[in-house]
Amino acid sequence: xxxxxxxxxxxxxxxxxxxQIYNKYKNLMFSVANQILNDTYLAEDAVHNAFIKLSHNLHxxxxxxxYKTKGYVATIARNCAKNVYVKQHKIKExxxxxxxxxxxxxxxxxxFTQEDEISEKIKLLPQMYFEVLxxxxxxxxSGKEIATILGVSEGxxxxxLERAKQKLEVLVNGQNQTD
Amino acid sequence: MGKIKLTDExxxxxxxxxxxxxxxxxxxxxxxxxxxxSFEKEMNHFLKNRNKFSYKISxxxxxxxxxxxxxxxxxxxxSLSVGAVRDEVTEIFKSTGIIQQKxxxxxxxxxKKKEKVTNNGYYYQNTTSKPTTTKAQKTISVEYExxxxxxxxxxxxxxxxPQKIFISYQSxxxxxxxxxxxxxxxxxxxxxxxEYQTINEQQYYICHSxxxxxxxxxxxxxxxxxxxxxxxxxxTAFSYIALLKERVPQETTxxxxxxxxxxxxxxxxxxxxxxxxxTESSYTVNEYSTSTVYTSAEGNILNFSQENITSxxxxxxxxxxxxxxxxxxxxxxxxxxLTENSAETIIFWQQNGYQFSxxxxxxxxxxxQYAKTCIAR
Numbered sequence: 001x002x003x004x005x006x007x008x009x010x011x012x013x014x015x016x017x018x019x020q021i022y023n024k025y026k027n028l029m030f031s032v033a034n035q036i037l038n039d040t041y042l043a044e045d046a047v048h049n050a051f052i053k054l055s056h057n058l059h060x061x062x063x064x065x066x067y068k069t070k071g072y073v074a075t076i077a078r079n080c081a082k083n084v085y086v087k088q089h090k091i092k093e094x095x096x097x098x099x100x101x102x103x104x105x106x107x108x109x110x111x112f113t114q115e116d117e118i119s120e121k122i123k124l125l126p127q128m129y130f131e132v133l134x135x136x137x138x139x140x141x142s143g144k145e146i147a148t149i150l151g152v153s154e155g156x157x158x159x160x161l162e163r164a165k166q167k168l169e170v171l172v173n174g175q176n177q178t179d
Numbered sequence: 180m181g182k183i184k185l186t187d188e189x190x191x192x193x194x195x196x197x198x199x200x201x202x203x204x205x206x207x208x209x210x211x212x213x214x215x216x217s218f219e220k221e222m223n224h225f226l227k228n229r230n231k232f233s234y235k236i237s238x239x240x241x242x243x244x245x246x247x248x249x250x251x252x253x254x255x256x257x258s259l260s261v262g263a264v265r266d267e268v269t270e271i272f273k274s275t276g277i278i279q280q281k282x283x284x285x286x287x288x289x290x291k292k293k294e295k296v297t298n299n300g301y302y303y304q305n306t307t308s309k310p311t312t313t314k315a316q317k318t319i320s321v322e323y324e325x326x327x328x329x330x331x332x333x334x335x336x337x338x339x340x341p342q343k344i345f346i347s348y349q350s351x352x353x354x355x356x357x358x359x360x361x362x363x364x365x366x367x368x369x370x371x372x373x374e375y376q377t378i379n380e381q382q383y384y385i386c387h388s389x390x391x392x393x394x395x396x397x398x399x400x401x402x403x404x405x406x407x408x409x410x411x412x413x414x415t416a417f418s419y420i421a422l423l424k425e426r427v428p429q430e431t432t433x434x435x436x437x438x439x440x441x442x443x444x445x446x447x448x449x450x451x452x453x454x455x456x457x458t459e460s461s462y463t464v465n466e467y468s469t470s471t472v473y474t475s476a477e478g479n480i481l482n483f484s485q486e487n488i489t490s491x492x493x494x495x496x497x498x499x500x501x502x503x504x505x506x507x508x509x510x511x512x513x514x515x516x517l518t519e520n521s522a523e524t525i526i527f528w529q530q531n532g533y534q535f536s537x538x539x540x541x542x543x544x545x546x547x548q549y550a551k552t553c554i555a556r
Binding site: 018019026032034035044047051052056067070074114117118120133134148153154155173 | 205
């Protein structure tokens with residue numbers, strides 16, 4: 001009975017948004033998942049899981065065509081693919097081997113700012129640290145929101161953020177930090 | 180170059196650069212996706228029926244929520260005896276927040292002597308001191324459950340009795356366990372400090388235990404008391420509460436303890452816990468595992484599972500649980516405890532070609548004793 005009353009609630013807009021995201025980003029999401037899984041059926045599973053996660057977080061998406069949305073769906077697809085991979089292979093989270101893959105950027109300019117240097121080092125971080133930085137500093141999500149997306153407790157999120165900064169500090173300034 | 184200070188501003192700019200670079204590179208690798216027929220079918224179904232399970236309480240519109248409350252109110256009214264109407268109406272108004280309690284937290288503080296029983300880290304009131312009332316005779320006429328199966332959860336436990344329903348859900352990656360309870364009797368709250376919140380005219384009591392990182396939410400709708408607990412955020416918990424629906428008994432998977440069924444295993448194992456005051460309350464078999472729930476006289480719940488040998492690596496979040504290994508009588512037990520002080524413990528062990536696990540509250544020594552009673556049915 002309660003579900004009947006709940007069905008009175010109108011969420012057509014969110015449903016439309018989900019359909020739009022599917023039509024616009026399914027190729028991207030599938031490609032991201034398939035890069036990790038190298039198996040079309042498993043990649044489909046990952047994309048499906050990603051949409052279930054997205055359906056929970058639609059309120060965070062303002063514009064389907066926005067660049068941020070593109071990144072958001074790609075990371076969720078990647079995260080879900082990773083989970084499928086872990087489940088399939090029954091492995092623990094791999095650290096450096098699991099880093100987001102970046103093509104090597106050759107430094108073209110002599111004007112290499114601190115921002116550029118940190119940006120290059122961030123790319124070297126393990127996936128779990130890179131993603132918390134992205135959710136925190138790019139998407140400006142709260143600890144609670146990140147915890148929901150990643151399916152971990154809020155405490156784990158803060159711990160990862162702290163470790164991400166520590167690792168980055170070492171990558172940027174070296175082990176023996178001296179002024 | 181001198182030391183670079185990682186300020187929030189610098190991290191923000193650098194993260195933006197790295198991430199946008201990753202998006203661009205990823206987009207370059209984008210290929211045309213030709214989904215399989217089954218995937219198309221599944222996604223179409225999901226996209227069309229998403230409204231069935233996507234509601235969030237925060238999205239309730241005031242006028243409609245009034246309709247919901249009014250409808251529930253009328254339903255309850257019709258089922259009440261005349262003499263009880265006034266009290267029940269007052270209760271409903273309180274539970275929906277129409278009548279606010281002046282000091283809800285203080286009022287709810289238990290004053291009776293507490294007796295610790297090991298059930299999900301809770302402290303229950305000594306039930307023997309409670310007077311017997313007609314309330315205890317009530318039975319559940321409308322059974323509820325959380326409609327989160329489509330969100331990647333599987334049911335690992337269903338313990339159904341006329342007065343109480345307990346369903347345990349586990350996320351597909353096994354990192355989240357959500358327990359849902361519906362009862363005709365008030366569900367005792369833990370001693371940890373909580374707060375009352377009224378959301379869309381429904382009152383909830385919310386406790387977040389820093390000890391075990393589990394959120395616990397209590398609420399009442401009409402004659403039923405509900406509880407949801409899990410290692411999830413408050414926002415997620417409320418989005419799941421919004422998915423409350425009438426329960427459809429899953430007769431195909433849950434069977435009576437005495438019955439025997441086709442087993443995916445050569446032998447089905449159980450724990451012989453009668454001497455410890457536990458009775459088997461449900462026994463579920465699927466093609467990958469068996470799951471048995473034992474309940475003590477005090478209401479403590481113990482989950483026992485059997486599956487084919489498999490690795491337990493990555494199953495338990497080791498940043499939250501503390502892992503230890505103990506060998507007792509030549510059997511190696513891998514033990515995960517939430518914190519030193521918390522009673523929540525998960526124990527894995529292998530025996531006779533199977534992987535077993537116990538998930539319950541209690542000291543690890545006690546649970547190992549239980550584990551040692553494992554026998555083939």
